[in-house]
Amino acid sequence: xxxxxxxxxRAWLPxxxxxxxxxxxxxxxxxxxxxxxxxxxxxAIVLPGLTFPGFANGHSHAFHRALRGRTHAGGGTxxxxxxxxxxEAARLDPDSYRELATRVYTEMLLAxxxxxxxxxxxxxxxxxxRYADPNAMGEALIAAARDAGIRLTLLDTCYLTxxxxxxxxxxxxxxxxxxxxxxxxxxxxLAARYxxxxxxxxxxxxxxxxxxxxxxxxxxxxxAKENNAPLHVHLSEQPAENEACHAAYxxxxxxxxxxHGALTEHTTAVHATHLTNxxxxxLGAARATACFCPTTEADLADGIGPARELADxxxxxxxxxxxxxxxxxxxxxxxLEYGERLRAGRRGRFTPAELVTSATAxxxxxxxxxxxxxxxxxxxxxxxxVRLDTPRTAGVRPDQxxxxxxxxxxxxxxxxGRTVITDGRHALWPAPSSPASxx
Amino acid sequence: xxxxxxxxxRAWLPxxxxxxxxxxxxxxxxxxxxxxxxxxxxxAIVLPGLTFPGFANGHSHAFHRALRGRTHAGGGTxxxxxxxxxxEAARLDPDSYRELATRVYTEMLLAxxxxxxxxxxxxxxxxxxRYADPNAMGEALIAAARDAGIRLTLLDTCYLTxxxxxxxxxxxxxxxxxxxxxxxxxxxxLAARYxxxxxxxxxxxxxxxxxxxxxxxxxxxxxAKENNAPLHVHLSEQPAENEACHAAYxxxxxxxxxxHGALTEHTTAVHATHLTNxxxxxLGAARATACFCPTTEADLADGIGPARELADxxxxxxxxxxxxxxxxxxxxxxxLEYGERLRAGRRGRFTPAELVTSATAxxxxxxxxxxxxxxxxxxxxxxxxVRLDTPRTAGVRPDQxxxxxxxxxxxxxxxxGRTVITDGRHALWPAPSSPASxx
Numbered sequence: 001x002x003x004x005x006x007x008x009x010r011a012w013l014p015x016x017x018x019x020x021x022x023x024x025x026x027x028x029x030x031x032x033x034x035x036x037x038x039x040x041x042x043x044a045i046v047l048p049g050l051t052f053p054g055f056a057n058g059h060s061h062a063f064h065r066a067l068r069g070r071t072h073a074g075g076g077t078x079x080x081x082x083x084x085x086x087x088e089a090a091r092l093d094p095d096s097y098r099e100l101a102t103r104v105y106t107e108m109l110l111a112x113x114x115x116x117x118x119x120x121x122x123x124x125x126x127x128x129x130r131y132a133d134p135n136a137m138g139e140a141l142i143a144a145a146r147d148a149g150i151r152l153t154l155l156d157t158c159y160l161t162x163x164x165x166x167x168x169x170x171x172x173x174x175x176x177x178x179x180x181x182x183x184x185x186x187x188x189x190l191a192a193r194y195x196x197x198x199x200x201x202x203x204x205x206x207x208x209x210x211x212x213x214x215x216x217x218x219x220x221x222x223x224a225k226e227n228n229a230p231l232h233v234h235l236s237e238q239p240a241e242n243e244a245c246h247a248a249y250x251x252x253x254x255x256x257x258x259x260h261g262a263l264t265e266h267t268t269a270v271h272a273t274h275l276t277n278x279x280x281x282x283l284g285a286a287r288a289t290a291c292f293c294p295t296t297e298a299d300l301a302d303g304i305g306p307a308r309e310l311a312d313x314x315x316x317x318x319x320x321x322x323x324x325x326x327x328x329x330x331x332x333x334x335x336l337e338y339g340e341r342l343r344a345g346r347r348g349r350f351t352p353a354e355l356v357t358s359a360t361a362x363x364x365x366x367x368x369x370x371x372x373x374x375x376x377x378x379x380x381x382x383x384x385x386v387r388l389d390t391p392r393t394a395g396v397r398p399d400q401x402x403x404x405x406x407x408x409x410x411x412x413x414x415x416x417g418r419t420v421i422t423d424g425r426h427a428l429w430p431a432p433s434s435p436a437s438x439x
Numbered sequence: 440x441x442x443x444x445x446x447x448x449r450a451w452l453p454x455x456x457x458x459x460x461x462x463x464x465x466x467x468x469x470x471x472x473x474x475x476x477x478x479x480x481x482x483a484i485v486l487p488g489l490t491f492p493g494f495a496n497g498h499s500h501a502f503h504r505a506l507r508g509r510t511h512a513g514g515g516t517x518x519x520x521x522x523x524x525x526x527e528a529a530r531l532d533p534d535s536y537r538e539l540a541t542r543v544y545t546e547m548l549l550a551x552x553x554x555x556x557x558x559x560x561x562x563x564x565x566x567x568x569r570y571a572d573p574n575a576m577g578e579a580l581i582a583a584a585r586d587a588g589i590r591l592t593l594l595d596t597c598y599l600t601x602x603x604x605x606x607x608x609x610x611x612x613x614x615x616x617x618x619x620x621x622x623x624x625x626x627x628x629l630a631a632r633y634x635x636x637x638x639x640x641x642x643x644x645x646x647x648x649x650x651x652x653x654x655x656x657x658x659x660x661x662x663a664k665e666n667n668a669p670l671h672v673h674l675s676e677q678p679a680e681n682e683a684c685h686a687a688y689x690x691x692x693x694x695x696x697x698x699h700g701a702l703t704e705h706t707t708a709v710h711a712t713h714l715t716n717x718x719x720x721x722l723g724a725a726r727a728t729a730c731f732c733p734t735t736e737a738d739l740a741d742g743i744g745p746a747r748e749l750a751d752x753x754x755x756x757x758x759x760x761x762x763x764x765x766x767x768x769x770x771x772x773x774x775l776e777y778g779e780r781l782r783a784g785r786r787g788r789f790t791p792a793e794l795v796t797s798a799t800a801x802x803x804x805x806x807x808x809x810x811x812x813x814x815x816x817x818x819x820x821x822x823x824x825v826r827l828d829t830p831r832t833a834g835v836r837p838d839q840x841x842x843x844x845x846x847x848x849x850x851x852x853x854x855x856g857r858t859v860i861t862d863g864r865h866a867l868w869p870a871p872s873s874p875a876s877x878x
Contacts, residue, residue, distance in 0.1 A: 069834070072787065081786060297781075303784065342781070395504075400511045404507050
């Protein structure tokens, strides 16, 4: 059995930072040995600085990357931002979507993400016409992830209404499958194509209680359960969603999901910003994951959600970059803690280890890969070596580096035993047609 | 007269981003021509991407850089963090202070700062003994700034009490000059040495109403006025300061400064986090500057200050990196806007142009260099070329790049006509004795 060896100057193991860690990975990309305080065996690939498990990006809308640095004129709200996002969505077809997503996933790898959860609802052609393959847009994302070399969980998203009880608006028509059965039939076909793929998983998503009627929640949750698939849902990102939900159902969005059986340990609630104490208790009791997207939640003026309270109630915290105003797992982790400090007026709301877990193992589990994101025997060999000798990281304690490093400090990224980033460079960046040079 | 030419792919001029900007700088480091939409003259130094005026770091405690990534264990508050900071301060002498500050100022240049305001109170030896030169520690900072190549405004800080009416604690003894007259006598001597220096200015600072009694405020303000020097003061960073001030004086810290004549257009209030509406009105009416330090104010759990209200009242907003948990002018600017979005629940609280002004011209003015930080004839030739082709900046609108770029995207930095950073590298980074390689 061919084995690859990696010798890490330091590595983040489950019980903390260890020096001189030798890892072996088999030909399937799985770690088969983890030893601390040993010399390199000479043939090992040397990973400088501190090697983390691969970071997981729990929530992505790849095409929003096209809006970075383009929506800050003229003020506006979340809802006016959404108009710009719809205009971007209207321009994409499978070819251009694949090209854009390849660049975005490449940027994620450069930043240290080895897995991404793509919350995908851009299913059909403008106006809602079906492509010859009704999963052509999902296939474009899968091809992009494979071209870039990142693990993908395609969270195929059900999107049925333009608001509670409202039809889809013209730009939303391409998001819609008509009803939950039609959604499930399309996703069944896609999932069958990727059964057993090591790099691609198909999950389910309820876009939100705005876009999925109460009667469709249980069928989607059932599909996820029957397929052993993760179930994601945008939850209470904006107060307006809560108000509309309460007006229609006399319940909070969290209560509505709970009522219809959509809150389990396989559920990930994205944002979870504006919650009641009851909501926090329900999410915690279910051992659901709350995927915070701190840079997006600041950029879109959503607010700072109750992260510490959720964790204390029993929920798991993961992290995502969502609209990709920033693609940097260190910044998301730091911003989770900083948001708490600003809310609470106290430091040290999460330990550095808790932040690393949210950025790694918790995210991989939420994307349907429990056990990934840890440097232990049997886990995937996803490795991110971060330099500790850059202007940003020089002098920091390795066990607190998550709070000081940044994407530009990533040196090497290995995904399942395949080296994708070396010395901060990816084979696809810059793109051959681009004037850009490397990171 | 020798003249240096710079040809910018794009440049941030007072009325917006222009393409193909040719700048000429004379031998004194002053811009003598600024032309848009012209071809390079062939001999010009080519600046790629977008050239900003130099960024100004309005508030620095250089030695706090030693705490980066080292204070996140065990929770705690601002006040427990301060204990770690005092322990760091206790270790420094003029030689080690110079060495540390040289590295910190080098990091600032790598990030695009061309000027720094050092809020300096580490004056004397441990226990309070005077060095042979009572300004030895200030001289260490000046030497460090000159070694690194950054403009320095040394805000020589008066620090007299360990709390209102309380003596200095043992670690604070080296901060103290005894009284305002002794402080002024020492600073007079230092200021005389640097009268007319193009790269060094001596300013004044009142540490805070905690550390300076009410009777000493007016003498310090008078010194600043008579010396045409900027006056800085830590203001209402923590609620505890406000409470102590109110208990002692029946006034807010802002009201106390106003009462004693310390609020003018040459005053910079650092932090200005916990203000009353009256405070905001006083700062605005004085046309004072409020220097926000967003990354520090998050890291230390201070809170989010009323930036938009201050600006609307007439105050000027500047930015600083303070304790240097982060050294990145783009992140400070973005965080100013993001903080507002989180407070207000709305996007677009400041225009990108307002953020650039806070990060450049407003900061230079607050450091005693009015007119700097703009690419106009007669201004200092401080230039920061930022690449627009990196993973972070590709695709952004140049006029919104302040919200998307980062320190790692800085390509070239020119300070007064002297090129200090080329291709993201500084001659002093990595230090010859350091194992680090470049940015």
